[in-house]
Amino acid sequence: MTIVGAGSWGTTIASLAARNVPVLLWAREPGLAERISTTHENPDYLAGHSLHPELKATASLPAAAEQADVVVMAVPTHAFRQVLAELTPHVRPWVPVVSLAKGFEEGTNNRMTEVITEELPGHPAGVLSGPTLAKEVLAGLAAAAVIAMPDLSVAQRLQSLMRTSLFRVYTGTDVIGVEVGGAVKNVVAIAAGMADGFGTGDNTRAMVISRGVAEMTRLGVAMGGDPATFAGLTGLGDAIATSISPLSRNRTLGVQLAQGKTVDEVTRSSRMVTEGVRASRASRELAEKFGVDAPIIGEIDAVVNEGRTPREAFRGLLHVEPATEGEAG
C-alpha cells in the first residue's frame, strides 16, 4: 500500500496499516522521509509518537506510485489534484485510490473522488472518513471510520488492510454522503468553536452541532447522498468529535476567531491545514447551487472569507426564524 502525504493523518494511517501490509509513505520533504524510515518518528507533525517499525517512507513520488496496489491520498484538498496528476503516469491500471481528505476542490467544488476519477479514469475511487483525530488514533485510543467505495467488495478488501483491533473500519458504498459529511463537519466545528470562544454553554454547542448536521444532511442528500449516512460516524459522529475536541484545528480556529484573532493569524501559526476555511466557501456555493437552506454555513463563510465579525454572525443566526425541524433554518 502507498500512502501519499506524511502529515498527521497520512502518517497515522500508514503506521496502522503497516501492521497488516507493507506500506510505503510518500513525504514531500526528503529529510522527513529519511527520519520516518530510520527513527520511526514524524517530529514535524506527530512529535513524541512512535510509528510502526516496518513503515518505510520515500520522497520519490514515482517510486511510491510504481509499487502501489492501493493508493491512499493523504494530502489536503488544495494539493490533491496537483499531486495526483504527478502520480498518474506511474500508477498501474485499476489500482484503487482512496481519499482521506475532508473538503471540496477550490474553484470547481468537486469532491475528491471526482478529482480522482478525472485524473485516473477507470480506477475505483473511494474515501475513508470518520471521527478520527490523528493523535488519539495513533495513541491507540479506540476509534471507528468508514471506507466507502462504489463496489462493496473493494471496500471489504481495503477494510482488511486498514483495520486494527482498536481502529474499527466499517464498509459502505455511499461515497457522496461520506465525502460531504467530512467536508461540512469542518464548517460546523468552526461554528461550534466560535460559540465556545464566546463562553456559551453546552446547550448552545449541541444546538450548533445539531443544526449544522441538519444543513450537512440537506446539502448531502441534494447532492445524492443517503440520509442515513449523515446520522452515522462520518456525519454526526465526526461533527461531534471535531466540534468538541481541543485537538481539532477547525474548532480551534473558531475559538480564536471569537477571541478576536484573524484567520491569517491563526492559520499562519500552525504548519497544519485547516480545511474548514475553504470548505465553508465551497459548501455555501454548493448550497446555493442545490437550493438548500444553510444559514450556519453562510455565516461561517462570511466570517472566514469576507471579514464579517463572529459577533455579527452569531446575531445573524439568532435572527433566523426557527422553522419546522428538518425543513430549514
Ligand SMILES: NC(=O)C1=CN([C@@H]2O[C@H](COP(=O)(O)OP(=O)(O)OC[C@H]3O[C@@H](n4cnc5c(N)ncnc54)[C@H](O)[C@@H]3O)[C@@H](O)[C@H]2O)C=CC1
Ligand atoms: N489530522 C487529522 O486528525 C485528520 C485529517 N484528515 C484530513 O486529511 C487531510 C490531510 O490532513 P493532515 O494530515 O491532518 O494535514 P497536515 O497539515 O498534518 O499535513 C498535510 C500533508 O500534506 C502535505 N502537503 C501540503 N501541501 C502540499 C502540496 N502543495 N504538495 C504536496 N504536499 C503537500 C504536507 O507536506 C503534509 O505532509 C485533510 O484533508 C484533513 O482534513 C482526516 C481525518 C483526520
Ligand SMILES: O=C(CO)COP(=O)(O)O
Ligand atoms: O477530521 C478530523 C477529525 O475527524 C480532524 O479535524 P481537524 O482538521 O479540525 O483537526
